[in-house]
Amino acid sequence: MLQQTTVATVSPKYERFLNRFPDVRSLAAASEGEVLKHWAGLGYYCRARNLHRAASEIIARHAGTFPSDFDSVLALPGVGRYTAGAILSIAFSKPYPVVDGNVIRVFSRLFGLPGRPKDPGFVRTIWKHAENLVPRKDPGDWNQALMELGATLCTPDAPSCGICPISSRCVANKQKRQDELPTPDKRRKTVLVRWLCLKVVNNGKILIWRRSDQERLLKNLWGLPEAERLAVEPGRRLALIRHTITHHNLTVDLRSGSWPEGRDLPLEARWVPLRKTREHLVSSLWLKCLKAAPDSAELM
Secondary structure (H helix, E strand, O other), X not given: OOOOOOHHHHHHHXXXXXXXXXXXXXXXXXXXXXHHHHHOOOOOOHHHHHHHHHHHHHHHHHOOXXXXXXXXXXXXXXXXXXXXXXXXXXXXXXXXXXXXXXXHHHHHHHHOOXXXXXXXXXXXXXXXXXXXXXXXXXXXXXXXXXXXXXXXXXXXXXXXXXXXXXXXXXXXXXXXXXXXXXXXXXXOXXXXXXXXXXXXXXXXXXXXXXXXXOOOOOOOOEEOOEHHHHOOOOOOEEXXXXXXXXXXXXXXXXXXXXXXXXXXXXXXXXXXXXXHHHHXXXXXXXXXXXXXXXXXXXXX
């Protein structure tokens, strides 16, 4: 959950998630929809799907016990080198390194290494330093200390070099190059996206739409349908919602709509009871839309 999300946002959702899925078996036995529902508000929903798939593989291939060897951990859905190293060093005290954005920044400054954090060659160099330095004793403490150092003292802007425990050995500090290292990534251009979406309600039910895996945003998630997908005329404006997903700035023009009587629904569409709307529309974008234009039954 902490990948791409802040501790303040994660903490209450983490507790709620664990209350519902206290172990790997309960997670594996749940439906994807229920897992996504309890992930609502954290974004990057592929993480929740991978977590669900990983739980199923742990049951099927490892008899419900989390593996402790690197190759088996790395083979789990959604697990990369960083996550595998974090799990094995922290949970199993095995000397595997971790490299995240904080560690890249610390080592770039410590050793005076120029390079962009998203450049593969530069990141490989950082990994080599991490491999050489991770201790055999308490590697989890070491890795967490490195990440914490980057998060709290060796920050991107205005690092606290005066109280840093390794400042006397830091090349960037000696050469006054803290602002130069690592080389700043080029900022991605902001993409403006505008959707005209419909809220179609009939006989206590709302019409929702399953987005395909070819969508730019919110792939494979249920959402309010875009007007162009239903080929119906939008009605009055209910709300204008602004939302950000990575480098995309979305504006959703939410309008009322009606479905012609007797007309078949597209395969991607479904009527659901208003009281169950929030079980399907888990993205924080749609939750904003529901809050901006609520129906009494949705609040039940």
